Amino acid sequence: FLIQSTCPPVNENLMDLLVMVDSVKRASASRITAVIPYFGYARQDRKSHPRDPISAKLVANLLSIAGIDRLLTIDLHSGQIQGFFDVPVDNLSASMILGKYTLEKNLKNPIAVAPDVGGVKKVREFSDFIGTQFVVLNKHRPADNVAEVTDIIGDVKGKTAVMFDDMIDTGGTIVAGAEALLKGGAIEVLACCTHPVLSGNAVEKIAFSSLKELVTTNTIQLEPRKAIPKIRVLSIAPLLGEAIKKIHLGESVSDLFVKSHARR
Numbered sequence: 001f002l003i004q005s006t007c008p009p010v011n012e013n014l015m016d017l018l019v020m021v022d023s024v025k026r027a028s029a030s031r032i033t034a035v036i037p038y039f040g041y042a043r044q045d046r047k048s049h050p051r052d053p054i055s056a057k058l059v060a061n062l063l064s065i066a067g068i069d070r071l072l073t074i075d076l077h078s079g080q081i082q083g084f085f086d087v088p089v090d091n092l093s094a095s096m097i098l099g100k101y102t103l104e105k106n107l108k109n110p111i112a113v114a115p116d117v118g119g120v121k122k123v124r125e126f127s128d129f130i131g132t133q134f135v136v137l138n139k140h141r142p143a144d145n146v147a148e149v150t151d152i153i154g155d156v157k158g159k160t161a162v163m164f165d166d167m168i169d170t171g172g173t174i175v176a177g178a179e180a181l182l183k184g185g186a187i188e189v190l191a192c193c194t195h196p197v198l199s200g201n202a203v204e205k206i207a208f209s210s211l212k213e214l215v216t217t218n219t220i221q222l223e224p225r226k227a228i229p230k231i232r233v234l235s236i237a238p239l240l241g242e243a244i245k246k247i248h249l250g251e252s253v254s255d256l257f258v259k260s261h262a263r264r
Contacts, residue, residue: 001072001244001247001248002020002024002033002035003032003162004017004034004036004193004219005009005036005040005219005220005221005239006036006038006040006041007040007219007221010040010041013040014035014040014059014062017036018062018063018066021034021063021066021067021068022067031069032069033068033240033244035073035240035244036071036072037073037219037236037240038074038220039056039059039073039081039124040059041058041059042056042077042080042081043077045081045084046078046130056078056084058109058232060081060085063085064085064086065152070087071087071090072090072092072220072240072243073089073092073213074091074092074095074217075093075096075122075167075194076166076237077089077108077166079225087190090247090254092253093126094194094217094219094239095126095164096121096239097236098126098128098192098217098234099126100207100214101129101192101234102162103164107160108159108160109158109160109187110130110132110162111159111161111162111186112126112130112133112134112135112154112163112164113161113164113181114132114134114135114137114164115137115139115164115174115177116136116137116138116173117136117138119136119166120134120258122164122166123136126162131226133174134154135152135153135154135161137151137152137177138150138152139173139176147172147173147176148175148176149179149180151162152180152181157170157184157185157186158185158186159186159187159255160186160188160190161178161189161190162187162192163178163181163189163190164192164193165191165192165193166193166194166195167194167196168191168195168196168197169198169199170199171199171201171203171205171206171209174191174206174209175205175211176190177191178191178209178210179209179210188212189211190211190212190213190248191213191214191215192214192216193214193216194216195216195217195219196214196216196217196220196222196233197220198226200235203225203228203231204229206216207230211230212230213230213231214230214231214232214263215234216231217234217235218237219236221227224231239256257264
């Protein structure tokens with residue numbers, strides 16, 4: 001089991017992983033499982049413009065050619081990336097980790113929030129786990145890395161809104177979303193995400209926003225300067241550890257994909 005997140009510096013970390021795979025393959029390892037908590041290049045899973053590369057497929061090819069027999073990852077940006085591989089892919093979800101933390105906070109009238117229509121499936125899993133309904137933000141991007149929320153599909157009046165997404169990059173969406181939700185009547189706004197990319201001045205945006213808290217995981221190690229009071233980091237080690245144990249023993253990992261729990 002080779003554990004390596006392909007977070008920045010992405011190319012360097014990816015190359016390190018490929019070299020490690022080649023090394024253990026030449027050392028006659030009987031089985032090689034690449035454990036990639038954060039799969040870099042995941043957002044380049046299709047051609048958005050003519051002559052764009054499909055980098056997620058290229059990375060899948062590189063890992064397969066290097067010699068992996070299985071991939072274990074968490075919350076791929078697009079589920080279809082699993083089809084880029086010719087080996088088994090276990091795409092675990094951090095919904096349970098983030099959901100348990102949310103339940104422990106005993107929030108008043110919580111409601112899950114999808115930051116856009118594309119995030120509905122992931123938010124439905126999260127809302128099922130915490131036993132609540134969800135609403136959707138109608139968002140558009142007038143320019144790159146600029147997000148504007150035009151309206152809220154659903155009612156958030158008197159509720160604690162919990163935005164959920166697989167990753168947060170520039171922070172523009174959650175900051176704009178928090179403002180829109182408060183204007184829509186929410187009493188407070190929190191956000192949860194699996195992968196804290198937090199590029200550019202994202203941390204500063206979050207620090208000075210109306211967002212009460214951002215809860216994330218350590219699929220990407222945060223730099224010391226990003227460790228602000230508003231950001232809470234949860235460990236995905238127990239989830240990965242359990243998956244690794246089950247795979248090693250030849251057991252099913254199906255129970256790690258169960259996301260629907262009644263709210264207690």
